[in-house]
Amino acid sequence: MICKKIMNSCSDLISLHRCCLKSLLCHQSTPAWWHVMPQNYCTVREINIKTETYQNTRHKQQSSFNDEEVRKFGALSDHWWARDGPYKPLHSLNRLRVPLVRDGLISTGATVSKDGRQPLEGVTILDVGCGGGILSEPLARLGASVTGLDASHKSIEAAQQHSSLDADLQGRLQYKCCDLDTFSQRLDQQYDAVVASEVLEHVDSIEAFIESCNACLKPSGSLFLTTINRTPLSFLGAIVAAEYLLRIVPVGTHTWDKFVPIEALKKLLEERGLQTRLQHGMLYAPVLDRWCWVADTSVNYALHAVNIADTSVNYALHAVNYAPESPMSPESPTSSLS
Amino acid sequence: MTTKVLRSLQVVKKSGSLQCVVCGSRRYSTSTNAESFSTNTSSNTSSTSTNSTNTSSTSTYSRKDAELFDIVVAGGGMAGFAMACSLGQSKVLSSLRVLVLEGGPHTDASLEALSAAPHDNRVCAIAPPSVRLLDKLGVWHDICGVRTGPVKRMQVWDSESDAMIAFGDGHRALAHIVENRVTVAALRARVPSSIEVRYGARVQSFDLPPPATDGLPLLTLRDGGHIRARLLVRGASVVRGASVVRGASVEHLEVWTVCRGGNTAARGTDSLPWWQHCSSRYGQSAVVATLQLEREENESNITAWQKFLPNGPLAILPLRHGLSSLVWTTAPGHAQALLAMDARSFADAINSALWSNERAHSAPWLESLQRRGTQLARDVGHLFSSATAAQVSSRLLPPPVVGVVEDSRASFPLALNHAVHYTANRVVLVGDAAHRVHPLAGQGANLGFGDVAALTTALETSLLLGETLGSASCLYEYERIRQRENLVMLAAIDALQKLYSSTAPPLVLLRALGLAAVDAIAPIKEKIEAYVQR
Ligand SMILES: Cc1cc2nc3c(=O)[nH]c(=O)nc-3n(C[C@H](O)[C@H](O)[C@H](O)COP(=O)(O)OP(=O)(O)OC[C@H]3O[C@@H](n4cnc5c(N)ncnc54)[C@H](O)[C@@H]3O)c2cc1C
């Protein structure tokens, strides 16, 4: 019985992802582990090619919007708020990313008061790819005035429906159905912070996406990104384990070659005057349904970058990197405030 | 009256399969005696569900006439008022709209009045972690301003052997004996004025929203008023919830039993393993009283004495010079007899229980085994410290009881109660409502203060994560933290109670050697002291 189930899921895995496996094996930027296999004597130079090819391929399309990816989320829009549904890890990720945004904005001085229940009072936030608003709602509850942006109609409907249940959110949270590129071209205000959590791995052109994010950002505003790295480990963790073996998220949620290598992303940010202040690895424990901060960024990671209008300024914050005792330890969000 | 009650009988239909039958409060309405609530659940459910079908079927949760509060604390005891204080003083939580409902009458005894009044017979040993919480709330200073009895030395011994153990160096306070009413009054005085406190507001019943739905708990007060809460904090163990949600049990939230003698009703828990039992009875009662001790000049009253007798422990806790509080756990029949005695014979009964050397079994082999075991423990103890034999505690005798303060005698039935879950949808239990322990370790109120501190932290963390008030993950976090702590304490206290309620020679030997070992081996003793002080 169990054997049969395993067999089935194995064949599922192979047939469904034959193209993925194929693309993996024949991909121009062969993954790093491929090179260390005995039959293949790699050089350091070859591994480095990876990031370059990545940029080259992405340059061809200039839109961040991928219709197929957006439809994928629209189809599951009824499940955004099911606590045990396909988006369970996104719900529990709030324990890390809400403090990341909250304490990040407090540390850049974007906030007025940091005591009390609403430390983000008066801060404007754009949540790009907000989906059902899993992250938008808590940010609004912390006092921020949040605009949730998503290209999927159905997701925005689900988000609006859910936010109407909580009177505390009224007047603080609005949703817009639009893709980021179009939105950034018809901008009527810039934001103190732009958040794009778990979106980067679903867009076509990372550059166009980052550029649009930057356009929405006030000078010295903060950009918060969380996404998945492109490493062998992330293939095993985010696709093989999460989609096929443990079935935490639906099969086909992620495509490995859309994952975003952290070094390339940081370089890209830097070129556009976005200085990385903080980077953290994130690790998910499926059985406990808990996330924790880790130093290793090879699977999931989070970035906080600040828009420095004048790029010639040598930013002292440059040195700030992973700090284990950072104020955003999920265990003690209060301690950093009081 | 009946019609009003009938009106509150409602059926709520939620999404087909999940049917919630909210039993009305009729069967509970006239009773103020906790025992009479212990009726059988199944008959209870069936009879009320027939009732409810003939009554209105509007949703309980959409009642518009009910006042809405963010947090309602039901029960203004030590745990309830500590919770209110803690909520009101927290930077994060103070903007919430909080209401405290206390069933008892308003006692406007000021702290000054209390410090002039004679000592009350209900006291608690407040341990250092609780002192820290009370200090943080600004209450400890006020309590000290009234009066406390610092315990700087503690001696525990056994009627069945020579074994004994002593803690404390006579300088540092191990705990403070404080009258319950002083603690409550001091906490009450520090509740910020933004928090409303209603006295004489007895909660008659409360209806809980079914799990994972968006409803809010609805409280029905004895005067017929209704209150809705976004989060209900229950700090009153005797509130009997009149709600039974079929299919998804919330009965486990009810600490059903108040045990007296053979009157237990641990319904539906018979098949559960011991640690999930809602309750067990000890068949014991605690007799409390305020005792006058023989005053010894230049000898202050700083020692807590506890002697394990076959029927239960007898404890004498220092209040002030020449005055101590008695907590004597014993068989219910004996307790009745003790209450009925005149003051003179009562004092004699205590003295002879404390001083007597009578034993159930006194075989020479047992005593020689004990002596040798104790010697061995001391030898082992020397390995760990360079202590000389003189440093091993020597047994002291408590000062004789010379009298009992008039009208200070009372007795309470004892039980072990533990709720399997401390939380359900938008409800959370704190203090004795979640757990009742045997007073032998003086931990009941202290566990409650621990709950208050943990719940405050959990709520703060949760609100700063942008979660809704009383979100499931926050309550679950609280439950996880507290059960880990409380269950250990509960199990230890229960085990001690069982170990000491026997006179069987092997058990007597075991505990005698255990005590001797702990007393003589410094590292173990320090560990225990540190655990209690933590
Ligand atoms: C003999 C004895 C000795 C003890 N010694 C110690 C000790 O040394 N150290 C220690 O830490 N603990 C000790 N305890 C335990 C301690 O007394 C309790 O744990 C503590 O009082 C519990 O406080 P609480 O606030 O949780 O509950 P309670 O004190 O029971 O408070 C409940 C409150 O709710 C109110 N209430 C009840 N029903 C309703 C209703 N329907 N509606 C509204 N309000 C309601 C009541 O009036 C009461 O004020 C001892 C207990 C006993 C019996």
Ligand SMILES: C[S@@+](CC[C@H](N)C(=O)[O-])C[C@H]1O[C@@H](n2cnc3c(N)ncnc32)[C@H](O)[C@@H]1O
């Ligand atoms: C994994 S979901 C993330 C949801 C949300 N950020 C969260 O963490 O709960 C990705 C979302 O990004 C949206 N999306 C992808 N590309 C987009 C684009 N270019 N503009 C706007 N939304 C986009 C998709 O519709 C989808 O809802």
